[in-house]
Amino acid sequence: xxxxxxxxxxxxxxxxxxxxxxxxxxxxxxxxxxxxxxxxxxxxxxxxxxxxxxxxxxxxxxxxxxxxxxxxxxxxxxxxxxxxxxxxxxxxxxxxxxxxxxxxxxxxxxxxxxxxxxxxxxxxxxxxxxxxxxxxxxxxxxxxxxxxxxxxxxxxxxxxxxxxxxxxxxxxxxxxxxxxxxxxxxxxxxxxxxxxxxxxxxxxxxxxxxxxxxxxxxxxxxxxxxxxxxxxxxxxxxxxxxxxxxxxxxxxxxxxxxxxxxxxxxxxxxxxxxxx
Numbered sequence: 001x002x003x004x005x006x007x008x009x010x011x012x013x014x015x016x017x018x019x020x021x022x023x024x025x026x027x028x029x030x031x032x033x034x035x036x037x038x039x040x041x042x043x044x045x046x047x048x049x050x051x052x053x054x055x056x057x058x059x060x061x062x063x064x065x066x067x068x069x070x071x072x073x074x075x076x077x078x079x080x081x082x083x084x085x086x087x088x089x090x091x092x093x094x095x096x097x098x099x100x101x102x103x104x105x106x107x108x109x110x111x112x113x114x115x116x117x118x119x120x121x122x123x124x125x126x127x128x129x130x131x132x133x134x135x136x137x138x139x140x141x142x143x144x145x146x147x148x149x150x151x152x153x154x155x156x157x158x159x160x161x162x163x164x165x166x167x168x169x170x171x172x173x174x175x176x177x178x179x180x181x182x183x184x185x186x187x188x189x190x191x192x193x194x195x196x197x198x199x200x201x202x203x204x205x206x207x208x209x210x211x212x213x214x215x216x217x218x219x220x221x222x223x224x225x226x227x228x229x230x231x232x233x234x235x236x237x238x239x240x241x242x243x244x245x246x247x248x249x250x251x252x253x254x255x256x257x258x259x260x261x262x263x264x265x266x267x268x269x270x271x272x273x274x275x276x
Contacts, residue, residue: 004213008256010139010150011176014249016241018180019049019140023057025176029136030089033061036079036103037094038068044186046142050094062086064106067095070157070164071102073117080109080116083135090136093174096195097146100139101154104172107135108154120156120165130169137174142183144247145195147202147255149177173259181241181248192234192247199251200227205264206254212261220257226250 013025026033033054041047042065054061064082066075083091083106091110093103109116111133118125139149148154154167187195200223206212207220230246237243 002214004215006213006215006260007170008150008173008259010174012150012179012252013176014179014252016180016182016245018178019183020053022050022053022178023059025178026059026090026092026138027057029138029175031060032087032089033059033092033138034079034083034086034088034090034106035061035063035065035092035094036067036106037063037065037099039065041065041095041099041142046094046183046186050092050140061092062088067099067102069098070155071098071105072157072159073115074159076102076105076109076116076156079106083110088135090138092138092140094140094142096141096143097148097155100141100146100148101156103139104137104148104154104174105156105167107137108167108169108172110135116156116167117165119167121168123165127168130167130171132171134169134171137172139174139177140183141177141179141248141251143187143191143195144181144184144244144251145198147199147251147253147258149174149179150252150255151259153259177252179248179252181245184244184248185239189235189238192238193231195251196227196231196234196247199247199254200224200231201266202254202258202263203227203250205266206257206261208264209261212257216257216260219253220261223250223253223257226253
């Protein structure tokens with residue numbers, strides 16, 4: 001129990017309204033950002049809000065809003081080419097797990113010579129080929145689910161094999177995660193439930209994992225309690241900021257613990273069949 005390593009380098013800026021502080025949080029990573037997101041974030045107005053804050057901070061940016069659910073290797077390559085064409089110096093992933101995973105993968109693909117598929121775990125080059133050249137990554141989750149904002153993992157889908165593959169490296173840990181619970185108000189009720197259950201399962205799987213340690217166990221228990229205490233209020237009172245805040249924190253903690261202890265069979269099955 002008392003012989004372990006714990007490594008979680010991502011700076012977490014957490015709290016309602018934190019998105020408004022983005023200029024202070026990301027200025028050191030460059031003057032030209034690539035915002036990676038999906039069309040829904042654009043529709044609900046979150047992208048416009050982010051753009052306003054970036055403009056106020058005088059940070060130049062381009063937007064790649066082509067992310068789809070379970071991003072494919074082909075989408076990642078398009079995003080990397082877009083980043084190259086626009087001289088992007090760092091990546092901002094805003095949205096759910098798919099957008100954040102795509103952002104991480106694009107940060108790798110932009111600076112590495114082979115195709116992103118070759119760096120997936122078990123592939124020709126594999127995770128060992130990922131170097132510190134990865135572009136800086138800033139994450140802004142708009143769901144309370146995957147915890148991808150603080151993990152060194154990106155899940156990439158293989159459309160032909162109908163399976164999911166993993167991109168894994170300590171260099172994929174984002175530099176900064178801006179977790180603003182107010183951004184989850186646009187989530188439909190069903191998606192609030194699904195993402196919360198995802199985070200809850202992650203925390204439970206990590207707690208039961210033999211790879212866990214005393215720190216990850218404590219964070220797992222806190223994540224479970226936060227989600228348990230908030231999920232009903234968040235669903236039945238969609239404007240309940242306190243409940244949304246607890247869910248957001250529970251999800252971020254679940255990401256921290258799976259980074260240390262891994263996940264169990266429930267999540268592993270998704271890598272076998274992308275329809276799960």
